[in-house]
Amino acid sequence: MTKIAVLVGSLRKDSINRKFAVALEKLAAGRMEFVYADLASLPHYNDDLWDNVPDSVTQLKAAIEDADGVLMVIPEYNRTYPGVIKDAIDWVSRPWGKSSWPGKPVAITGTSPGVIGTAVAQHQLRTAMVASATAVMGQPELYYAYKPEHFGADGDIVDEATRTYLADWIGSFASWIAKTGK
Template sequence: MTKIAVLVGSLRKESVNRKFAGALEKLAAGRMEFVYAELADLPHYNEDLWDNVPEAVTALKATIEAADAVLIVIPEYNRTYPGVIKDAIDWATRPWGKNSWAGKPVAITGTSPGVIGTAVAQHHLRTTMVTVGTAVMGQPELYYAYKPEHFGEDGAITDENTKTYLEGWVNSFADWIATTGK
């Protein structure tokens, strides 16, 4: 089974992006194993901390390195991606010569109640992820305007059109991993 490191850019307890990641996980069941990186305790990037590396940093790097691919699910804050994702990117590219991101197939998505569904943040993040050496899935892009009525109590998608659409995206992600994975 393909192992996917999942980074959710919202730390909020009732995050719609965490719920969205869970819905994608349900659609990928049987083909992909989602392993969620814990970002809540990740400190801001600080070169001085390499002298006594925080456990959250070593756990993040290990999660990314053990995965076949990475899925980043983000909200949009002020037309860009959240700082916790920037910190995760910076920690995982270091120390020099030990870039945990190198060559990893990556897909980026996100959701918000707004109609553009994190499009600008995803664009910024794609640019960054190419710079750190990942193989970013370019198409299809997935900008989802979150509608709580499309999800059941268990997080499964209840709206058939939404389910079909998102299944197509998950299938494309699986194909991307097979094409670009190591």
């Protein structure tokens, strides 16, 4: 089964992006195993910490290295992606010469109550991930305007059109990993 490291950019307990990631996970059942990275315990990037590297950093790098692909599910804060995602990118890309990112297939998505979803943040994150030498899936893009009525209490997608659309996107990600993965 394809192992996916999932980075959710919202740390909030009732995050709609975490709910969205869980809904995508349910659609990927049987094809992909989602492993959620713990970003809440990740410190801000500080090069001085490499002398006594935090366990959360070691665990994050190992999760990325062990995964066949990475799914980044992000909110949009002030027209960009959250700082916790930037910290994750920086930790995983270092120390110099030991980045865990090169060649890793990555898909980026996110949701918000607004009509453009997280389009601006995703665009900026794609730029950062290309610079990190990942294989970023460019198409199809997924900017989802969150509608709570499309999801059941258990996280299942209850709106058939939404289920079909998101299942197709997961299928595209699976194809992307098969095409670009190592």
